[in-house]
Amino acid sequence: MSTLKMGIIGGGPGSMIGDIHRITATATGKAKLVCGAFSSDPQKSAEKGKSLGLSEDRIYDSFEEMIMKEANLPEDERMDFVAVTTPNYLHAEICTLALNAGFHVMCDKPLSFDLEEALALQKVVSQSAGIFAMTYTYRGYPLLKKAAGLIANKQLGEIRKVRVDYSQGWLSQLIEKEGHKQALWRTDPKKSGNGGTIADIGTHAFNLLESVTGMKVDSLCADVSALVKGRAIDDDANILVKMENGAKGTLSVSQISTGEDNDFSLHIYGDKAGLVWRHTIPYQLHIKYPDFTEDIIQLEEKNEETTSEVNIPGHSPYFTEGFQNIYNAFFQAIESKGQATEETFANTFSLPLIEDGVRGMLFIDKAIESSDKQAWVKLDF
Incomplete structure (x- = not known):
């Protein structure tokens, strides 16, 4: 496999x-950065580049200039794929x-500004020759892939109870009013979309x-809230879920859990065994018996970051490895295009696709609807 040429949109200073x-x-040499439109401010883009x-x-x-000019370059010079790392409202465009210009795409999550954009993009992907994937980072964690395999092989038996909790504390204060760069756009409904925390980590x-259990959420009852006074968008959500097989559970996400860095845990209980994974010890998977x-x-x-170039507060070295595993699966999909089917790609745990992104946007939409109505809603269109 030849080295793929990478472009980045977003990711400025x-x-x-x-x-x-x-x-x-680029860590393994399978890709090389060749171009970028790093900021909407040309000076900042030039500085980063x-x-x-x-x-x-x-x-x-x-990004318009970049895509147009790269598409007009000779095939052996232009980028092969682009990483989209902008705020949500620009993703779909x-x-x-x-x-449409013939490039493969790796998009950060969530997929788009709203569900309507997501469905329109899904049609584009279905008609495109390019591979489209997303960085649902935890899908690249080796023990979570192992967990999915155990459940698929019925080693937990029939799943009856699920629980997932993701708690952060970085938005426990109104830091967007202080000009905090990440908080500014993530708490702005015009850039984030209708969902704040429910979109970002929800x-x-x-x-x-869904990916670890191999099951869809059938319906949910949500309480989506903005608990910090003065915030324009949700920063906390507590949700009851019913899985398609009838299993019951909870999904809780928060970015106002004061003092929490990145506390993420997954509990899945079957009639034969239970399974517990925690981000604080991502190298351990606990299987519990009756x-x-x-x-x-x-x-x-x-004990050390896999790279000294980037600091990720609250994350273990497995976070960067997870990202790398997703990119490796993406590169394999690009290399296999024409020989392998879309079903093959969809069955690869470490490669989230457009369907994952659309399901995520449906989840945001239905959670907010449920919270507004104070009622159970089905996760369907």
Whole structure:
């Protein structure tokens, strides 16, 4: 496989997620960054591009310019794929332009500004020759893939109870009023969409619940709230869920849990055994039995970041490895295009696709609807 040429849209000075995409995609030498439109401010885009050693003629002032000019370059020069790392409201437009221009796309989550955009983008993907994937990062964690395999093989038996909790505390104060860059757009409904925390980390929790259990959420009853006074968008959500097989459970997400860095946990209980995974110890998977004994599946503990170039508060080295595993699956899909089917890609746990993104947007839409109505709602269109 030849080295793929990467472009980035977003990820300008001060951005964390753009650096994560760049570092993890290029870590194994399977990809090389060749171009970027790093900011809507041309000066900031130029600053970032130059710091990465890019040629001036491959640093663009806008994503429109970048996609158009890259598409007009000879095939052996232009980028092969683009990583979309902008705020949510730009995702669908950028992805549509890139796919229509013949490029593969890796998009950050959530998929789009709203469900309508997501469904329109899904049609574009279905008609495109390009591979479209998303960075639901935890899908790249090796023990979560292992957990999905155990459940698929019925080692827990019939699933009866599920519980997923994702708690952060970085929005416990009204830091958007102080000009905090990440808080400014993530708490702005014009850039984030209708969902705040429910979109930012709620979609992670929802995607992991469905992908690990191998089951869809059938219906939910949600309480979606803005608990910090003066905030324009939700920062906390507590949701009852019913799975398609009748299993019951809860999904709780919060970014106002004061003092919490990145506390993420998944509990799944069947009639034969239970399974527990915690982000605080991501290298351990606990399998619990009716007699109160347990097996611990354990990987090597990693004490240092896999890269010194990026600092990810609250995350273990497995976070960057998870990103890298998703990119590796993405590269395999690109290489296999034409030989493998879309079903093959969809069955790859470590490669979230457009369907995952659409389900995430449906989840946001229905959770907010349920909260507004104070009623159970079905997760269907």
